Amino acid sequence: MNRINQKLQEDKKLLSIYFTAGYPNLGDTVSIIQDLEKNGVDMIEIGLPFSDPLADGPTIQESSTKAIRNGMTTHKLFEQLQGIRDTVSIPLLIMGYFNPILQYGVQEFCEKCQEIGIDGLIIPDLPVDVYNEKYKTIFEAHGLNNVFLITPQTSVERINFIDSVSNGFIYMVSSASVTGSSTGFSNDTREYFKRISEMKLKNPQVIGFGISDSESFQQATKFAKGAIIGSAFIKHLTNKGTSKIAEFVKNIR
Amino acid sequence: MSYQVNEKGYYGEFGGAYIPEMLYPNVEELRSQYLEIMKEESFQEEFKQLLKDYVGRPTPLYFAERFSKKYNTKVYLKREDLCHTGAHKVNNTIGQILMARRLGKTRIIAETGAGQHGVATATVCALMGMECIVYMGAIDIERQAPNVARMKMLGATVIPALSGSRTLKDATNEAIRDWINNPVDTHYIIGSVVGPHPYPDMVAKFQSVISEEIKTQLLEKEGRENPDYVVACVGGGSNAAGIYYHYLDKPEVGIIAVEAAGKGVFTGESAATSALGKEGIIHGSKTLLMQTEDGQITEPYSISAGLDYPGIGPMHANLFRTGRAEFISITDDDAMKAGLELSNLEGIIPAIETSHALAIFETRKFNEDDVVVINLSGRGDKDLNTYIEYFNL
Numbered sequence: 001m002n003r004i005n006q007k008l009q010e011d012k013k014l015l016s017i018y019f020t021a022g023y024p025n026l027g028d029t030v031s032i033i034q035d036l037e038k039n040g041v042d043m044i045e046i047g048l049p050f051s052d053p054l055a056d057g058p059t060i061q062e063s064s065t066k067a068i069r070n071g072m073t074t075h076k077l078f079e080q081l082q083g084i085r086d087t088v089s090i091p092l093l094i095m096g097y098f099n100p101i102l103q104y105g106v107q108e109f110c111e112k113c114q115e116i117g118i119d120g121l122i123i124p125d126l127p128v129d130v131y132n133e134k135y136k137t138i139f140e141a142h143g144l145n146n147v148f149l150i151t152p153q154t155s156v157e158r159i160n161f162i163d164s165v166s167n168g169f170i171y172m173v174s175s176a177s178v179t180g181s182s183t184g185f186s187n188d189t190r191e192y193f194k195r196i197s198e199m200k201l202k203n204p205q206v207i208g209f210g211i212s213d214s215e216s217f218q219q220a221t222k223f224a225k226g227a228i229i230g231s232a233f234i235k236h237l238t239n240k241g242t243s244k245i246a247e248f249v250k251n252i253r
Numbered sequence: 254m255s256y257q258v259n260e261k262g263y264y265g266e267f268g269g270a271y272i273p274e275m276l277y278p279n280v281e282e283l284r285s286q287y288l289e290i291m292k293e294e295s296f297q298e299e300f301k302q303l304l305k306d307y308v309g310r311p312t313p314l315y316f317a318e319r320f321s322k323k324y325n326t327k328v329y330l331k332r333e334d335l336c337h338t339g340a341h342k343v344n345n346t347i348g349q350i351l352m353a354r355r356l357g358k359t360r361i362i363a364e365t366g367a368g369q370h371g372v373a374t375a376t377v378c379a380l381m382g383m384e385c386i387v388y389m390g391a392i393d394i395e396r397q398a399p400n401v402a403r404m405k406m407l408g409a410t411v412i413p414a415l416s417g418s419r420t421l422k423d424a425t426n427e428a429i430r431d432w433i434n435n436p437v438d439t440h441y442i443i444g445s446v447v448g449p450h451p452y453p454d455m456v457a458k459f460q461s462v463i464s465e466e467i468k469t470q471l472l473e474k475e476g477r478e479n480p481d482y483v484v485a486c487v488g489g490g491s492n493a494a495g496i497y498y499h500y501l502d503k504p505e506v507g508i509i510a511v512e513a514a515g516k517g518v519f520t521g522e523s524a525a526t527s528a529l530g531k532e533g534i535i536h537g538s539k540t541l542l543m544q545t546e547d548g549q550i551t552e553p554y555s556i557s558a559g560l561d562y563p564g565i566g567p568m569h570a571n572l573f574r575t576g577r578a579e580f581i582s583i584t585d586d587d588a589m590k591a592g593l594e595l596s597n598l599e600g601i602i603p604a605i606e607t608s609h610a611l612a613i614f615e616t617r618k619f620n621e622d623d624v625v626v627i628n629l630s631g632r633g634d635k636d637l638n639t640y641i642e643y644f645n646l
């Protein structure tokens with residue numbers, strides 16, 4: 001069974017962390033992953049940086065620009081991740097935009113992910129219908145969960161469709177926004193969390209965007225299986241460097 | 254085979270809507286309604302009335318006699334430079350603002366490079382009393398001060414795009430992010446035939462008035478609707494889409510697309526997407542774009558800010574891939590020379606974008622009785638500083 005599916009069966013709320021590969025320094029990727037696991041993080045999204053990340057706010061954009069400038073590429077990331085499964089056992093996902101994956105070759109990309117032990121992909125600009133038609137069989141043949149996003153604006157019909165083609169969890173975007181925008185949840189947002197949790201979907205939901213601290217983590221996981229922190233962690237790396245990861249994770253839970 | 258968009262939003266293998274889920278409701282709302290709205294009689298009436306009374310259409314189809322004599326062929330100029338605001342861009346913004354109103358939107362966002370599309374958007378927002386926010390690369394804001402001032406006079410808010418390379422592609426990213434953050438009340442007026450489906454088709458349809466007029470005008474002047482060639486410069490490709498539109502599926506009409514070679518196609522300072530680009534995804538569309546081997550989008554270069562875009566619209570990617578259109582690239586120097594030449598021969602100072610299309614006659618020879626129609630997409634007022642510096646005027 002895929003590590004993501006296994007993890008989702010554990011009787012706990014999951015803390016998932018996103019970081020941009022190659023940031024702050026090109027060579028930080030593996031040690032950040034190891035430190036996050038060591039400090040009790042349940043799942044990691046490794047950001048494959050892209051020059052034009054449409055769904056991201058300034059924090060992740062800037063870290064991506066810096067990472068690319070540092071020399072991060074798809075080839076480089078795979079090179080760094082060789083052997084990661086000797087030391088790390090929590091689920092690892094790659095989150096990135098579709099163009100770099102397309103240039104690498106979707107088939108080759110999936111093969112490489114399987115070889116390394118990547119469990120899933122989050123590709124915000126790969127639409128669900130295109131995935132279903134063209135890429136689903138390739139992803140599944142390589143044991144990869146593909147994770148789709150839903151937002152407060154996503155219709156019930158579409159949520160049910162996304163649920164039907166998902167095979168891990170659904171990434172619930174907390175509000176109509178790019179990453180790193182909001183602080184704290186409004187009543188409307190809590191209503192939306194509740195509404196989705198009452199839909200009793202086949203796939204559990206993990207909430208992301210706007211989760212930055214212990215309070216927002218607690219609130220989100222009241223309604224969902226877990227939550228993803230991205231921009232707040234990148235900011236922490238920017239301000240405190242890579243040696244204070246334990247402190248960041250402890251402050252969340 | 255048709256060169257028009259298919260029902261799934263593709264031109265051949267290009268197009269589609271590669272957008273994050275956050276954009277899906279906005280784009281889907283537009284996709285599911287744009288054709289119906291455009292077909293409504295009241296929409297067509299209002300659109301045509303504004304094009305006539307406000308924009309000044311139909312624009313003349315002018316036989317450029319001295320220019321023709323020089324190149325020993327029959328050259329007609331479709332005078333989009335005479336449109337209100339000085340370029341073809343306003344055909345699209347008029348159409349889209351009417352679309353936005355019918356969709357119940359109250360806030361308009363747009364991206365702009367040189368500022369032409371930003372001005373055309375700010376203009377129609379003033380006309381309709383709608384809030385207007387224009388994203389513009391911080392570097393372009395410095396380079397295009399007069400157009401920034403025009404937008405401000407028209408009541409628009411100009412927001413600098415500070416991310417990435419701080420030019421047109423980044424302004425487009427910022428506009429898309431704004432739309433993600435404001436999914437309910439906002440309409441995004443894209444300035445060219447780029448972006449996710451239905452934008453390329455919708456913008457092409459609004460610009461198609463150009464070739465629609467040419468058909469009747471040419472019939473009057475030459476006794477036939479079809480020229481032998483239609484020629485346009487291609488940034489994203491909206492003025493080109495407009496002049497090609499009604500001729501796309503008429504094989505007897507040759508299609509010529511002119512891209513900016515910058516300092517030379519292989520100098521590393523170029524915007525010749527068909528020569529340098531590879532298939533990929535930019536701004537939600539599968540098309541040809543300039544990128545690194547790793548799939549990072551690269552920054553193009555051209556002396557003309559309006560051609561300085563790392564992609565081309567999916568319609569044009571398909572015209573290139575299928576060989577339906579002939580693609581020619583023109584350097585900064587050759588374009589500037591052609592701009593000066595048209596000024597001298599015909600008393601028309603063209604936009605530098607347009608000058609690229611005019612420059613092909615030096616190398617691309619036509620028959621004496623060929624009828625060649627060039628889209629004179631804009632006037633040169635906005636480029637005066639560049640002309641002054643280049644020619645030491």
Ligand SMILES: Cc1ncc(COP(=O)(O)O)c(C=O)c1O
Pocket residue numbers: 340341366367368369370444445446486487488489490491492493558559560604606607630631632
């Ligand atoms: C006069 C003129 N022509 C052409 C263009 C290029 O755009 P497109 O390729 O969409 O026509 C511009 C863009 O600013 C322009 O101002």
